[in-house]
Amino acid sequence: MKKNIEEILKNSNGLNCCQKTVNAFAEDLNIDMETTLKMTAGFGSGLTQGEVCGAVSGACITIGLKYGSANIQDEEAKRLTKEKVSKFMQNFKKEHKVIRCKELLGYDCTTPEGLKEIGEQGLHQKLCPKFIGDAIRLTEEII
Numbered sequence: 549m550k551k552n553i554e555e556i557l558k559n560s561n562g563l564n565c566c567q568k569t570v571n572a573f574a575e576d577l578n579i580d581m582e583t584t585l586k587m588t589a590g591f592g593s594g595l596t597q598g599e600v601c602g603a604v605s606g607a608c609i610t611i612g613l614k615y616g617s618a619n620i621q622d623e624e625a626k627r628l629t630k631e632k633v634s635k636f637m638q639n640f641k642k643e644h645k646v647i648r649c650k651e652l653l654g655y656d657c658t659t660p661e662g663l664k665e666i667g668e669q670g671l672h673q674k675l676c677p678k679f680i681g682d683a684i685r686l687t688e689e690i691i
Contacts, residue, residue: 553681564592565680569606570613572684573691577613594649598657603676603683604640604647608633614691632690639686644679652679 553572563571566588574584590596591605611632617625637647646652653671656662666672 553684557677557680564588565602565676565683566591566606566609567602568680569603569683569687570609573610573613573687577610579613593657596658598648598650598653598662600647601649601652601679601683603680604637606680607636607640607683607687610687611636611691636686636690639689640683643682643686 557568563585567585570579570584570588571581574581588602588606588609591602591609594600594602595605612629615625615629615632619625640647644652650656650658650662653666653675655665655671657666
């Protein structure tokens, strides 16, 4: 990856956490911006449900794009992808303990009360860049 994490975060306003994470690797994976943005559009806010963090999903997508295979009989690609995703998940959990958006932010983004707290405290701006940056860094270490 040629860009630094701060540059990626600064130049990606309007993108969700998954889009920012995958976009960091798109050029290296020969994936155009339009495809990247479309395929990751539904992963923001923990799959819109406060579930798996978009940055974590983006890392898993990136690892799959790098090591996965379109050949369903390619057992080595399956094994390697699973191994790399597992390693990423272990490392992310080591740093943040959890992978769910609700738990990372401390509020449920699917409720009006949770959204209000997240907005009033500016948690997306305060916390999410760290999660995205860590997901990018950990993915870069793995791939």
